[in-house]
Amino acid sequence: MPVRLLVLVWAVLMVLTVVTVAVTSIDLGGQANLVIAMAIATIKAGLVVTYFMHLRWDRPFHTLVFAGSLLFVSLFISMTLLDKSEYEADIDEMSVQKGQ
Amino acid sequence: MAQSTAEPLADHAASSGVHGHDGVHGENPFLAHHFDTPRHQFESGKLGIWLFLVTEVLFFGGLFCAYAIYRSLHPEIFVWAHYYLDTFWGAVNTGVLIVSSLTAAWAVRNAQLGEQKKLVVNIIITIALAFCFLCVKYVEYSHKFHENVLPGRHFNPTHEAWELESYKKAHGEAALPVTPEMHPAPAPAAPAADGVAKQPPPGAPPRPRHVSVFFSIYFFMTGLHGIHVVAGIITWLWILRRALRGEFGPKHFGAVDYAALYWHLVDLIWIYLFPLLYLIH
């Protein structure tokens, strides 16, 4: 990787960091802020993985391995979140006593 | 460095399967007996390190899952608690890690090209930045310890969120000066950790229950990440030692590459931790 590319990627990462902080101070309503913050984080992560971690030039199998881990994490989170509707809002209201 | 990380390895064909005699490779002290060529060894190590990164992703994945669930159940806790975190220091640390990622990637390049001096410099910068990260974390942590903003059942802050600068900055007018009349004597006896709160000024929300959980999650996530940073520092120190002895070169730079990959992952996790913990809206 040429030094210029390295530095370029780094610069973009820094800019994105500033952007993500700046965006927080604007209220976009609802979940929009969270979505944008996560989108920026994902772009940053993508840059780190492709360039700093050389996946772009590495064996495609390593990309598969890494993507696989993300796939399983997202399956885990999404299937667990699917069950969220069952967690009840009144969990808080009930006082639960702890025996020993 | 040309197009591939593995490019500079100009070895005899790895696929020919011709072993050295008796499995002893006289020429190269770093080549283990069960590998054919340095390139073979490098490739194996590389797959190994990627697999290790996979385990790390799943390890932290569990934490992110817990975070996602708890946040979706109790968003108000996160809104309330994030005022205790200083976005400025969080952002600084993000920058610090990104720079250190740059130097780490650069170091790999140096090793591949055999630029011994630059390699050492880049490694030293990386280590220095890692320490810098830890120092900032130390400042943040000690501040919280001081204010009793502690995880779990030890949570008992000396200030309510609306008394904090960060809150006033965000809400201006709601952050009225807190006058003594607004503070009825705190309820006696009852454990102060949860539930009982000082009276909020008009317009400010009361403290939600179980705010302490946010700090449990915060300390757990950043703490675990911090441990990874410490592990990274140890790894880099070891790499530095080897670099000073001139062990790395175009044919043998695997260890630098692996350490850098690990270090980038640590950075990557922080890239997500930062908005999730500091930038809550």
Place this chain on the structure above:
Amino acid sequence: MLDMLLPLGQLAAGLVSSQPGPLPSALPEPPKVPDSPWFWMPRSASNFADPIDGTFSFLVWVSLISTLGIALAMAYFCWRYRATSRDANEAAESQVDHSNVLEITWSVIPLFIVIGVFVVGFKQYVDLRTAPRAAYEVHATGQRWKWGFEYPEGLTHPELHVPVNRNVRIMIQSVDVLHSLSIPEFRVKMDAVPGRYTELWFRATEEGTFPIYCAEYCGTAHSDMLSQVVVHTPEGFAAWVAEEIRKIEMMPLPELGQLTFNQSGCATCHSLDGSAKVGPSFQGLFGRQEKIINLGAVNVDENYLRESILEPQAKIVEGFPPSMPTFKGQLSDRRISGLIEYIKTIK
């Protein structure tokens, strides 16, 4: 068939001593499992029993056929293609090593079978989880290690009593750890989860008495956390409710206190004979001086007792953990007065 082998077990049991274990708490004696007309399942006593048993027996047949088929094929091959000796160096009759037709056959047939049972199981499960709106509603509370059932008539009882042929919905909750309300004769089961309500429902189709178990591990006396469900005729049920309410109203206070003592699980932590369990013994408690943490000696009088039951954390007796649950809202005023009178009688 299994029963013929039973003496073997008795022989083994004879080798070790046997003492009766403690009786299930809050029940005078353990529930009885009524005889079942079938080998596999218990009696069927609710609307769910027949459909679920149907699925179950279908699966039993599938399994029987598969395992017998496999066993017979295995035995036949072992006999038909047996090698005489290694020395003979016989080669296999054929080296046939694939057949796509066979592969597809033995993937697709099981696939159809499992799709079938999945669909049936899904329908039945949805039925199990969706209680009809018009149902008699009982609240069940799991607590280490007893069940409490609260009826809409304002009655709390350690047993579940229900009228036959009427939809009954049970809202389940737990005050400490996980429990699970299990009634095998009805084929229903649902966990009691602290911090949330879960529910189950059934329509009892047979009068009788059936055991209730706690099916989720909850610590020391998990296996003693039993109760029973009593299915009455509609008239019988009304009569039972009336009688229980009358009993409580008519009962002299100390007797009501004794009843409450047994039903509300006080006995798990308080003894009557002076020995300390989780909490202090009630023997000679009334009128005594108690050492209270941070307060010093306090006289045990009616007010103190009432407060100990309603706000147990307010005054903690020295040497004991602050682990007593509050009974506020769970016990009627009369019952608390009963408890106080009862404690007075324990000298």
Place this chain on the structure above:
Amino acid sequence: MTSPSATADDIVAPAERASDNYLTHEKGILSWLTTLDHKRIGVMYLMCVMSAFLLGGVFALLVRTELLTPGRTIVDHDTYNQLFTLHGAVMVFLVIIPGIPAALGNFILPLQLGAKDVAFPRLNLASWYLWVIGALCMVLSLVINAADTGWTFYTPYSTTTTTSVIPALTGAFILGFSSIFTGMNFITTIHKLRPPGMTWFRMPLFLWALYSTAVIQVLATPVLAITLLMLIVERVVGIGIFDPALGGDPVLFQHFFWFYSHPAVYIMIVPAFGVMGDIIPTFSRKRIFGYKFIALSSVAIAILGFLVWGHHMFTSGQSVVSATIFSAISFLIAIPTAIKVFNWLATMYKGKIHLDTPMLYCLFFLWVFTIGGLTGVFLGVMSVDVHLHDTYFVVAHFHYVMMGGSITAFLAGMHYWWPKMFGRMYDEKWGRISCGLLFVGLNLTFFPQFVLGTRGMPRRYYNYLEEFQGLHQLSTVGAYLMGLAFLTTAAYLLGSLRKRADAPANPWGANTLEWQTPSPPAYYNFHNPPVVTEGPYEYADWVYNKRTGGYERKAADGR
């Protein structure tokens, strides 16, 4: 697999067997404790796993003895709860998860692959040390005040009980890393250390199975680690995520736990499938039937296995939608498994079947595992599971698959490779007797538990209603019988070690590479890297030699 040089260099007649093998290459305890040789690490794992099995088995016998009578028989409530917890935890974390992969797999994998060692020998040794440390933590818990949470560590019980849960959790945490290291090593080894000619579809099925297992180990175990860590922290400072009193949710813990622990059951069984795939063709003298289907079904099981965890939670209050998805995928798993079972059966068709001990264990497996697997299907049916959940039916199901499946295959593999590992043949007659004894004992122990379960008897019960006593007593007698079977097995296996080395290089006439090294193998496995030219299940070239008691390759010119 032909290796031109192998015939010349590696296959040595027993009489002139080199005295230099991996067992004798270096001497002294220290040379074992610091070894990087995969074979020695495998043997150390084997010894440790067997000792842990003895421990777990003793706990099992105590549990069964207590259950002879409805009330107290030998121990009290709390001790009983500790006994089954430790029994479960020891058997799962210390015995069957490392059992086939780390003990047998470590020894066999590089040999079968034609490699000199695993990719990362140091990591391999580290994994063994982690096992030892993890085991010590478990023992520590046992010594202080054994955990009584059940092996599932469900919250909030596990966060509130006063027993020493933290050492047990720490133990399981460390054992998890031991397992991860093994998995990483195996994947890399199989990817990178295949010799020339060893294509993916020429790999023995045992390697396919270990590969699939390693994928699960790497992907699932980290989640167990973080779960246990969260539980430890919960106990220490009260983190609140699983604690309803702090707005957390105990059911979330169950999601976390089963995200690992269902895939973990495939960590236990998939290697067992691999053992079957190697032994059945060898003892039928016939090519395996449906090689690709068996190989790829292992991978399918490994991946699908991640998406079924919620079938342990049908009565937990989980939403109907989740339950439905999990149930549907659970059924899909039955299909690749069915493919395997039927292909093994078809392999025997028109073979020439030798019923030696390893093969007997395989037949035993085939039948008993099918029962276990089919009862898994009962449990996958949501409505039926509501009745059967947390009853002895579940206990019977998982003992049929774990004891009758994994442990049986482990025994099959151990008998199959014993001559290779130690250079000694064991007593064949006693082998068969013990196998038969175990078969009877197992069915007598666990079949009555199916009946108990359908009749409503809940699991983890110290006291039980009198109506269940008869069946419980049968089960206990069966357990004693199994104990006897294991004693005889231990006796003749250990006995064989005292004999002079007598095992031929290839006693069963197998065609995989490990049999083309001497028994026991040389320190460096292969003098020259083997070159593979054919599939692993070609038996035509192997001829029995009465003098050596083993098979030798026919010379190429047909002499």
